[in-house]
Amino acid sequence: MTAHHEQSTASSPVSTVSAEDARIAPKPRLRRFHQASWDEDLIFDLGSPGERGVLVPRPDPSLTPPEIPAALRRAEPPALPEMAQQQVLRHYLRLSQENLGADLNIDVGQGTCTMKYSPKVNDQFVRDPRIAALHPLQDEDTVQGVLGIVHALEQLLKEISGMDRVSLQPGAGSAAIYANVAMIRAYFEARGELDQRDEVITTIFSHPSNAACAKTAGFKVITLHPDADGYPDIEALKAAVGPRTAALLITNPEDTGIYNPRIEEFVRIVHEAGGLCSYDQANANGILGITRARDAGFDLCHFNLHKTFSTPHACGGPAAGACAVTAELAPYLPRPTVEFDGTTYRIDDDRPESVGKMRPFLGVVPNLVRAYAWIMSLGAEGLRAAAETAVLNNNYLLHKVRQIPGVSVPYAEGRPRVEQVRYSWQQLYEDTGVHSEELGLRAADFGTHYWTSHHPYVVPEPMTLEPTESYTRADLDEYAAILTEVAREAYESPETVRTAPHRSTVHRARPESLEDPATWAVSWRAYRRKILGEGLR
Amino acid sequence: MTSAENAVHPYLPNSAPAVRQAMLDEIGAASVEEFYADIPDSVRLHRPLDLPAPMRSEAELARHMEQLLARNTSTRQALSFLGQGCYQHHVPAVVDEVVNRSEFLTAYAGEPYEDHGRFQALWEYQSMMAELLDVEVVNVPVYDGFQAAGTALRMAGRITGRRRLLLATAVDPDKLSRVRDYVRPDHDVVVVPVDPRTGCADLDAVAAELAKGDVAAVFADMPSALGIVDAALPQLAELAHGAGALYVVGCNPLALGVLAPPSAFGADIACGDIQTLGVHQSYGGGNAGFIATRDEEHLVAEYPSRLFGLAPTTVDGEYGFGDVAWERTSFALREDGKEWVGTAAALHGIGAGVYLALMGPHGMREIGDTILTHTAYARQRLAQVPGVQVPFGDSLHFADFTVRYTGGRTAAEIRADLRQHGIFGGVPLGDQQAAYCVTEVHTKADIDLLATTLEEIIK
Numbered sequence: 001m002t003a004h005h006e007q008s009t010a011s012s013p014v015s016t017v018s019a020e021d022a023r024i025a026p027k028p029r030l031r032r033f034h035q036a037s038w039d040e041d042l043i044f045d046l047g048s049p050g051e052r053g054v055l056v057p058r059p060d061p062s063l064t065p066p067e068i069p070a071a072l073r074r075a076e077p078p079a080l081p082e083m084a085q086q087q088v089l090r091h092y093l094r095l096s097q098e099n100l101g102a103d104l105n106i107d108v109g110q111g112t113c114t115m116k117y118s119p120k121v122n123d124q125f126v127r128d129p130r131i132a133a134l135h136p137l138q139d140e141d142t143v144q145g146v147l148g149i150v151h152a153l154e155q156l157l158k159e160i161s162g163m164d165r166v167s168l169q170p171g172a173g174s175a176a177i178y179a180n181v182a183m184i185r186a187y188f189e190a191r192g193e194l195d196q197r198d199e200v201i202t203t204i205f206s207h208p209s210n211a212a213c214a215k216t217a218g219f220k221v222i223t224l225h226p227d228a229d230g231y232p233d234i235e236a237l238k239a240a241v242g243p244r245t246a247a248l249l250i251t252n253p254e255d256t257g258i259y260n261p262r263i264e265e266f267v268r269i270v271h272e273a274g275g276l277c278s279y280d281q282a283n284a285n286g287i288l289g290i291t292r293a294r295d296a297g298f299d300l301c302h303f304n305l306h307k308t309f310s311t312p313h314a315c316g317g318p319a320a321g322a323c324a325v326t327a328e329l330a331p332y333l334p335r336p337t338v339e340f341d342g343t344t345y346r347i348d349d350d351r352p353e354s355v356g357k358m359r360p361f362l363g364v365v366p367n368l369v370r371a372y373a374w375i376m377s378l379g380a381e382g383l384r385a386a387a388e389t390a391v392l393n394n395n396y397l398l399h400k401v402r403q404i405p406g407v408s409v410p411y412a413e414g415r416p417r418v419e420q421v422r423y424s425w426q427q428l429y430e431d432t433g434v435h436s437e438e439l440g441l442r443a444a445d446f447g448t449h450y451w452t453s454h455h456p457y458v459v460p461e462p463m464t465l466e467p468t469e470s471y472t473r474a475d476l477d478e479y480a481a482i483l484t485e486v487a488r489e490a491y492e493s494p495e496t497v498r499t500a501p502h503r504s505t506v507h508r509a510r511p512e513s514l515e516d517p518a519t520w521a522v523s524w525r526a527y528r529r530k531i532l533g534e535g536l537r
Numbered sequence: 538m539t540s541a542e543n544a545v546h547p548y549l550p551n552s553a554p555a556v557r558q559a560m561l562d563e564i565g566a567a568s569v570e571e572f573y574a575d576i577p578d579s580v581r582l583h584r585p586l587d588l589p590a591p592m593r594s595e596a597e598l599a600r601h602m603e604q605l606l607a608r609n610t611s612t613r614q615a616l617s618f619l620g621q622g623c624y625q626h627h628v629p630a631v632v633d634e635v636v637n638r639s640e641f642l643t644a645y646a647g648e649p650y651e652d653h654g655r656f657q658a659l660w661e662y663q664s665m666m667a668e669l670l671d672v673e674v675v676n677v678p679v680y681d682g683f684q685a686a687g688t689a690l691r692m693a694g695r696i697t698g699r700r701r702l703l704l705a706t707a708v709d710p711d712k713l714s715r716v717r718d719y720v721r722p723d724h725d726v727v728v729v730p731v732d733p734r735t736g737c738a739d740l741d742a743v744a745a746e747l748a749k750g751d752v753a754a755v756f757a758d759m760p761s762a763l764g765i766v767d768a769a770l771p772q773l774a775e776l777a778h779g780a781g782a783l784y785v786v787g788c789n790p791l792a793l794g795v796l797a798p799p800s801a802f803g804a805d806i807a808c809g810d811i812q813t814l815g816v817h818q819s820y821g822g823g824n825a826g827f828i829a830t831r832d833e834e835h836l837v838a839e840y841p842s843r844l845f846g847l848a849p850t851t852v853d854g855e856y857g858f859g860d861v862a863w864e865r866t867s868f869a870l871r872e873d874g875k876e877w878v879g880t881a882a883a884l885h886g887i888g889a890g891v892y893l894a895l896m897g898p899h900g901m902r903e904i905g906d907t908i909l910t911h912t913a914y915a916r917q918r919l920a921q922v923p924g925v926q927v928p929f930g931d932s933l934h935f936a937d938f939t940v941r942y943t944g945g946r947t948a949a950e951i952r953a954d955l956r957q958h959g960i961f962g963g964v965p966l967g968d969q970q971a972a973y974c975v976t977e978v979h980t981k982a983d984i985d986l987l988a989t990t991l992e993e994i995i996k
Contacts, residue, residue, distance in 0.1 A: 035651060039854075039855070040657070042657075042661065042664075042856060043661045043664075043665070043890075043894055044661075044664065047897075051897070052897060052899060052900065053629075053631070053894060053895030053896065053897060053900070054629045054631075054895040054896060054900060055900070056896070056900050056903040056904045056907060056977055057627075057907055057977045057978070057980075058903065058907060059906075059907050059910040059911060059914070059981070060980065060981035062981070063910050063911070063913075063914045063981060064910070064913075065906055065909055065910045065913070066909055066910065066912075066913040066933055067933075068766075068795065068796065068909070068933060069768045069933070071768075071770075071771045071797065071802055072759075072766060072768065072770060072771075072796055072797050072802065072933070073795070073796070073797060074793065074794065074795055074796055074797050074798070074801075074902075075797065075801065077794070077898035077899075077901075077902060078668045078669045078671075078793065078794065078898050078901060079668045079898070080665055080668055080669065080893055080894070080896070080897050080898050080901065081665070081893075081894050081897060082897045082898065082899070083894055083895075083897065085631060085895065088631055088891065088894045088895050089631045089634065089635070091894070092631075092635040092658065092887075092891055092894075093635070093638070094654075095653075095654035095655075095657050095658045096635065096638040096640040096641050096654055097640065097654065098653045098654035098657070099640040099641060099644050099647075099651075099652050099653065099654030099655050099658075100640070100644065100647060100651040100652060101638075101639045101640040101641065101642065101643035101644040102643040102644060102645065103639035103640070103642075103643045104639065104640065104643075105651075107645075110645050110646055110647070113645050113646065115645060116548075117548055118642075118643060119548065119595075121595050121598060121599060123637070123642075124599075125602045125606065126819070127633075127637070128606055129611040129612075129613045129614075130606040130607070130609040130610075130611045131606065131609070131819060131820065132611075132817040132818070132819050133611040133612045133613045133625075133817065133818060134609055134611055134612065134818060134819065134820040135612050135617055135619040135623055135625065135818050135820070135821075135961065136623050136818075136820050136821030137619045137621060137623070137961075137964045138610070138612075138617075138619065138961055139952070139953070139956050139961070141956075142609065142610040142615075142956070142961070143608075143609050143610075143820065144608040144609070145605040145606050145607065145608030145609040146605075146609055146820050148605055148608065149605055156588060156589075159586055159587050159588055160586060160588075162582075171680035171681060171684075171824075171881065171882070172680065172879055172880045172881055173879060173880060174877055174878075174879030174880070175680055175684075175879075178877070182718060208867050208868060208871040208872075208874075208877075209867060209877050209879050211867070211871040211872040212867035212871055212872050212874055212876065212877035212878075213877050214872065215872035215873075216722075216876045216877060217722060218721070218722025218723075221871075221872040223871070258575070259573075259575040259576050260575075261575045261576070261577055263577075263580065264577070264579060264580060287576070288586075289582060289585065289586045290573060290576065290581065290582060291576050291580045291581055291582055292580075292582055295580045295581070295582060296580045304880075306880065310548075312642045312643045313643065313644065313645035313646075313880070314641070314642055314643075314644075314883060314884035315641055315642075315644050315645070315652075315655045315659070315883040315884050315887060316645065316646060316655075316677070316843075316880050316881065316882075316883035316884075317678075317680075317825075317880045317881040317882040317883050317884065317885075318822070318823075318825070318881075318882045318884060318885060319880045319881075355718055356714035356715065356717070356718045357683065357711045357712075357714040357715045357718075358715065359680055359681050359683060359684070359715070359824065360622050360623065360681055360682070360683055360711060360712075360810075360821055360824050361622070361623065361711075361820070361821025361822070362820065362821055362822070363821075363822060364822045365819050365820040365821065365822030366819050366822050366823075367822070368822075373598060373602060375588070376589065376591060376592055376598065376601065377546075377548070377591055377592055377593065377595075377598050378546060378548070378591055378593075379588055379589065379590060379591025379593070380585045380586035380587070380588040380591075381585065381591075382546055382548075382549070382591055382593070383586060383588070384585070384586070385546065385549055385552045386548070386549055388552075388569045389549050389550075389551050389552045389557075391569060391572045391573070392551060392557060392560055392561070392569050392572070393551060393560075394572075395564055395566065395572050396560045396563065396564055399563065399564045399565075412575075415574070415575060416571060416572040416573070416574055416575065417572070418572065418573075418575075440648065441648060441650060444648065444650045444651040448651075449647050449648060449650075449651045451646065454868065455868065455869050455870075455871075469548070469549050469550075469551070469552070470548065470549075470550070471550065471551075472550040472551060472556075473550075473551055473556055473559070473560055499851075501650045501651075504650040504651055504653070505650060505651070505653035505654070506649075506650060506653050506850050506852070506855050506856070506857055507850045507851045507852045507855060507857075508850060508851050508857075509649060509848050509849070509850045509851075509857030509858070509859055510848060510849050510850065510851065510857070511848050511857070511859040512848075513846070513848050513849075514846040514848055514859045514860065514861045514862070514863075515861075515862060515863075515864075517832075517834040517837070517862075520837075520844075520846050520861045520862065521846050521847045521848075521861075522660075522663055522667075522673065522674045522675065522832065522837075522844045522845070522846055522861055523660075523663050523664040523667035523668075523672075523673050523674065523675065524661075524664035524667070524668075524847075525664065525667055525668065525673055526667070526673040526674070526832050527847050529673070
């Protein structure tokens, strides 16, 4: 500050700015969000020939490169970008800003995906070289820490599920479903019943991977639809089971958020027919410490560690799955397992009845470490508090959302929901012609979004919300207020919604080209050939 | 107990009793129990879970985890020559910076608007891999290279309608386990033994198996499980195509700056693992798989995976993205889709894209050259160690290679002795055989140290 300035300020007898002028007006009811929109080029438009992003160690000059057979030598260098390091960083940081991670938004709209907070401290553990720079073929005495974590996580999940053994090898939830189906197949094969038992039963409100993994593993799939109240139809189950039944693959609560109260009867019916029961616990977040797979009589279950146990979703993986089974199914678990003799942890790869490897090595170890740390930071009381809070949050949001004109909550009238709800905007659609997908896109203008449901849309114009335990009451109020506003717009200015998003990174895509083999472009070179008409080689 | 003060935790905002009560009041519920009304008493757990006492503060948790991590010795604290499916490469700092961004790390499955960045980064990954592989279609990553091989083979099976799959090069036993399991409803896997002298594909044996008919695909790995870049890879294409089978080639993409991409010598489908493209070893937890083909409708139709595509938006000059041919997938069609799709390993694809952009054509050529040169030198140097033979003579090797011990000591004993010298390596492949691996992170001095240490141990 200059002397002159000081003087002039000090000598002003009366301020020309009133306190009222200096007052910052209250914020409007809804956030005036605008997502970063860098209008960023494709990476192929960046850089220039000769630039380098990173240098590579070169061999000692005394060494000579080996001869490469002519047919196996690359003829022309790959047309990769040539960019300096900061320019690569800047491009990707811009793209990151054009991405709305769960750390930044009230991410309750990815129903069934259990978007909970992934603690930052857990990321620090997995970035430590003593996890990140471990090789899976090191001597066991150099990896006792990580083997101990994997072993301990198995013990925790045994107690949480009530099961006898757990494999942590599958790379994600669907991979765990597949591993369970593979174990079911091995079980019946060992009994000589596989030729006879070739059917798997699931429900339409269980994740599509239950049906798809069973089919991939060679089973015929029977899908049960809900009864009039939205519960899996027990009469349909009775009609479906028989000597061909290998297994029931079922989620509970289902993706509607409705808990099937007759689950023990379902399990009994399938067991009496000689089938096994496998519990898809993708929706376990509301029932931790409340009820367990074993308590309802299941033979197998799986958890998605990236959902219920808080590992980050990473734009769609890496994730991690856990398969938990009874002692009867344990011989079939993927190999290897980690065993402990009271002193030392070791890897047991000698499991002759195992379904084999589900992926390389032990599993997605960084996420096993994160899941272990998360459970250990909460303990039994904390897990139960997480479950109860998730359920409280869900029913609180349900209470708010159901007051919005145009929305309904199909099925199980008057019954609570567990940790998610599948809503329907059918009334709003009939009134306005605006689809649920369009409401979800308009929500992007307020800094959030939502997902409709898996296909087929059994619930018309669906919206699936799962608040988890991570959001405050104020967060949930804000989310409900956004939905209220978007629904109001659908009634009062539907064009605003239909043409959304307006304040997101980009505007409405014209995706028709993506379904036509003549125009779809999965790569830059495909776009150049098909759309720009460039002759490539 | 459940609403006790000690249930309040930094991860659980609404567990504070006053907030909880206010929310219950607003809903008009007496307690959280009401929301569990549909869960019958008979399946309720009427006791607390029996779990260890938690480390509720971050400080306690960090201390506990430190005690566990201290029982690990990382490859940075030793000299590691371990490979065989998980590789020690330098991970550029910019790759870590990008994949650790909250926006990418914590996002999931939003639309191509609020998640535009994810779509563009993964589409660019697909595009850069397409340049590297010299094809037009590459998928959003699947779980790992094993899964990619299994799916690539099932794709070939659906296209040809045939049953038998021939594995023509040395295959990793774990990968074989995975592939066998994965294809078994529709396919029989035939492992054609490699020539024991050369370690390379036995072309006569492959031809004989093809002559038996009903072959959907011939599969080869470049490099093979023995580390060999088989000079017969192009001939296998001719044999496969001559029998009306597809040619499926697994490859290490890190080698493709110098080695020909599989499409160049006749592969119809390429697949593999991108752990080598800037993903940490993480005790074998850093895998992600790719599948790559020409852009032909009948090939594209068989992918189970997400395929992101570039599309216009309503604003000129804007890049939009979306899913290509969505109606292939189990998301669209449940069991009537192709296999299944789900959360897999997308972030590794973003990281691999950053890696390829940093490396560029020159970096990829140089790293391929460095690794080939180091591998050749390591084989040559270890062959000079008395009691060590390096089999498969002149075959080109990339990173992995094998040795045979001719003295009295077993591979397990030698490995244990190396460990005492601060060296990780020599994983036994049998009593007298062992595997080693070198990459760009090693120096000539490292390799010489391995050789002199072995000389000392074996003599």
